[in-house]
Amino acid sequence: MAIVQVAVAAPLAEVFDYLLPSQEADCALGQRVLVPFGRSRRVGMIVARKERSSIAPERLKAIECCLDREPLLGAEDLALIRWAADYYRCPPGEAIFSALPARLRRPVPSAPAPSDDAVPFEPAPSPTLNAEQQAAIAAVHEAQGFQCFLLDGVTGSGKTEVYIRLISAALERGRQVLVLVPEIGLTPQLAERFAQRLDTERVVLHSGLTERERERGWQRAARGQARLILGTRSAIFTPLPDLGLVIVDEEHDVSLKQQDGFRYSARDLAVRRAQIRDCPVLLGSATPSLETLRNAERGRYRHLHLRRRAGGAEPPRFLVVDVRSQHLITGLSHALLTRMTTVIEAGNQVLLFLNRRGFAPVLTCHDCGWISVCLHCDARMTLHRDRGLLICHHCGDQRTLPVHCPECESPDLRPLGQGTERVEDSLRQRFPGIPLARIDRDSTRRKGDLERLLAAAREGAYPLLLGTQMLAKGHHLPGVTLVGILDLDHGLYGSDFRATERMAQLLIQVAGRAGRAEQPGTVMLQTRHPDHPLLIRLLRQGYGAFADAALAERAEAALPPFSFQALVRADSRVAQRALDFLREARARVLALDAGPVQVWGPAPASMERRAGRFRAQLLLQCAQRAPLHALIDRLLPSLRALSNTRTVRWSLDIDPQESL
Ligand SMILES: Nc1ncnc2c1ncn2[C@@H]1O[C@H](COP(=O)(O)OP(=O)(O)OP(=O)(O)O)[C@@H](O)[C@H]1O
Ligand SMILES: [Zn+2]
CATH class of the missing domain: 3.40.50.300 (P-loop containing nucleotide triphosphate hydrolases)
Structure with a gap:
């Protein structure tokens, strides 16, 4: 009987050898099989054929049946998934089955080939390329x-x-x-x-x-x-x-x-x-x-x-509005409001960008100073007035809006700061009768909402557009001639080393919605840091010059892309446990002789408690990829052994994009 290697749909680092019974002899690479596994049966996928196994023949089990008549994945598809599983240290079975449509993760036969639907085609004219x-x-x-x-x-x-x-x-x-x-x-x-x-x-x-x-x-x-x-x-x-x-x-x-x-x-x-x-x-x-x-x-x-x-459209022009010591009307400066009026009167569209949904990021008691903190996170609950709720944007917990302060019973509860809902409110009062669309996750909760709003926005139905990054990315809105960016300052001084890069990308992407057709566009950027050197460079010389400077800073600090990182994250219900686990992980790394790999931390996450779990991270970094990955391979078995005995959840992130 032939021997095949099967990746079982489970979080297991190994693949397993099985015998292929003669009635299933033509079952091949990329086909799913049902296999006996421990005391149960599991779905698996054949990932290789083998001549012999290191397991004694009498101990090898046979696959029960083949679930597919034809391979679901070709050799190249499997090669890609297995490469990814290796590189990102994901168990092969988990990687393979998460790459399949959900139904095929279960022991059901695959469906026959669906038929084609022919669609009539009328080609649209194509522009002459520049x-x-x-x-x-x-x-x-x-x-x-x-x-x-x-x-x-x-x-x-x-x-x-x-x-x-x-x-x-x-x-x-x-x-x-x-x-x-x-x-x-x-x-x-x-x-x-x-x-x-x-x-x-x-x-x-x-x-x-x-x-x-x-x-x-x-x-x-x-x-x-x-x-x-x-x-x-x-x-x-x-x-x-x-x-x-x-x-x-x-x-x-x-x-x-x-x-x-x-x-x-x-x-x-x-x-x-x-x-x-x-x-x-x-x-x-x-x-x-x-x-x-x-x-x-x-x-x-x-x-x-x-x-x-x-097509001859002009690049947008930037105006920086220094909002230090200015009186803002729900987050909008006088200069921005004035220009908005001009644009609307001229029959064009304004797009306002605020990356914060809800009415206000926090509710406070004016008498005793109570603030709406989340019970499960080190965070504040956002006030959603439309829905009459306080919602934590980190764990999703909801509470009905209190009428009196939960601490002192005072009725004087006040929202602090503003989200898109509050800005919408204020704009409707200030520009009565002017159609406005707010586009964020709350206003587009039903299927089709976003498409409908965007299509109408493209047609020019809304002189006023207000939204989060949902509205900012990649959309072609030809009528927009003014973009107002209400607040991006947190990106200038964020804790993550990628904060400025992300801020610059978001700013340029949002700004890029302005003036995409015949009419030139203007971008008004409100900031409390008009002298920030990276910001000045970005606005005066563009993203390329910004990126050069940012790359020079990264090189200086030996941060990615001038080094490679892997992040071990851990969390636990009990404070300190995650940190203790990572302290031991660090000790194991040092015992392994990390060579050129640097070990940073462990450190608690910048928001340590989330959804009732305390979070921490340990960073591994190296100027070359190979020693880092070699160290990880040696470290993983001991991390698995360490975590078996504890109530700690942990994960490994290769080339992490975000720290906690
Ligand atoms: N050579 C051309 N001549 C005239 N118009 C063009 C030409 N190429 C593209 N356009 C038009 O210019 C507009 C912007 O182009 P397109 O959306 O492809 O840009 P983009 O770079 O993908 O934009 P973004 O990344 O900002 O979303 C579109 O309306 C498109 O039809
Ligand atoms: Zn929470």
Whole structure:
């Protein structure tokens, strides 16, 4: 009997050998099987065939049955997932089964191939490419096999147009194309643009679909029926037999990194996938991550520029509003309000950006000083007046809005600061009769809300747009000529070393919504730190100059991308336990002789208690990747042993994007 290696759907570091009974002899790589496992049965996937096993033949168990008639994953798909599982230290079975549509994680047979639906196609006219767009396209066309490109194009420079041309050419060559975007909210707009221009079978894959829809799309992609696949990060694992081009839009966005369970970077895996496939990959952004810029600088990625806005639109003009010692009206300066009036009277649109939802970030008692703290987190509960609730944005806990102070019974409770709900309130009073759309997670809770609001916003239905980053990213809103940024200051002095990078990206992305059509745009940035050197550089010289300076700072401090990191996070219900666990982990690292790997911490998280658990982290860092990863391999067994005896949860994050 043949021997196969099976990855079982469970958090186990190993894969297991099984016998393949003769009635299942043609069961192959990438097919799911049902196997006896301990006293139960589990679903698994065949990941290799073997000549012999190190386990004595009489002790080998046989698989019970094969669940699929054809492989669900091809050899390359498996290679990618297993590479990712190794690199990110995720158990192979967990990685493989989290890459499958949810239903196929259970012991059910896979469905037959879904049929195609033909859609009538009326191509929309395509613009004449400018010289920079042409050069970018030509560069990618010249690629022989694998090559990674950075498409670094200012907002509104026509990156999407470049994608469309490259996709079209790849489709004509008979290839499939995978396009990744960081957020669901960006899929409808892009899908719509693709639908107008590309006559091909498309699927969209994201977490907002039902299990059925997702499985169907996945199957059509896997069987080569769908030729263009547009999806959020987990779509990186979709099997694509004819893959010929990978595109990652907004490659700088943290949402491309999975932050729990199988913690992978879809962007980095896109590059790896293209390498395995030997095809080109294009990373696009107006604000590339410092990691990607560094790779371009080192010549590993080819840097393509689109320096001008397409179709003759002007870059937006920045005005800094120094709000120190100014009287603000619910967070808005007089200068901003005045200009808003002018823009609205001229029949254009204003977009206001405030990255804080709810009515106010805290409720206080004016008599005794009580504040609305969360019982489970080291955080304040946000006042949501519309819903009559205090909500903790960290653990989700809700309380009905108190009428009297819970401490002193005073009725004088006051909201402090403002969120989008409060700004909306104030604007409706100040601009009566002017249609306003607030776009944030609260105002778009039902399916289709966001799409509807954005479509109406694009049509110019709302002279006033107000929103969080949901509204800021990637949307083309041609009527917007004024963008007001109410408060980004926390990003200038954040505790995470990436805080300024994120602030700069968000600022440029939000600003990029202004003046994308005929009318020029203005961006008013309210700040209490108008003299901050990085801010000045960003506004006067642009993102590229900012990134150069930020990279120089990172080099100086030996931080990523000039070093590599891994973060061990731990949490426990009892204070100190997580820290104690990490102290021991640190001792183990030192006992292993860490060599060039530096060990920082452990330190409590900046918000230590969250959802009733105390959190801490231990950082490992090294100028080279190899010694760090070698150390981790030696460390993991002892971490697993350590945690067995404790009530501590822990995880390992390779190339972490966020500290706690
Ligand atoms: N060569 C061109 N000539 C005229 N118009 C163009 C050209 N290329 C793109 N456009 C138009 O310019 C606008 C902006 O282009 P697009 O949305 O592709 O930019 P982008 O770089 O992807 O934007 P962002 O990253 O800011 O979302 C679109 O309306 C697009 O149709
Ligand atoms: Zn909480």
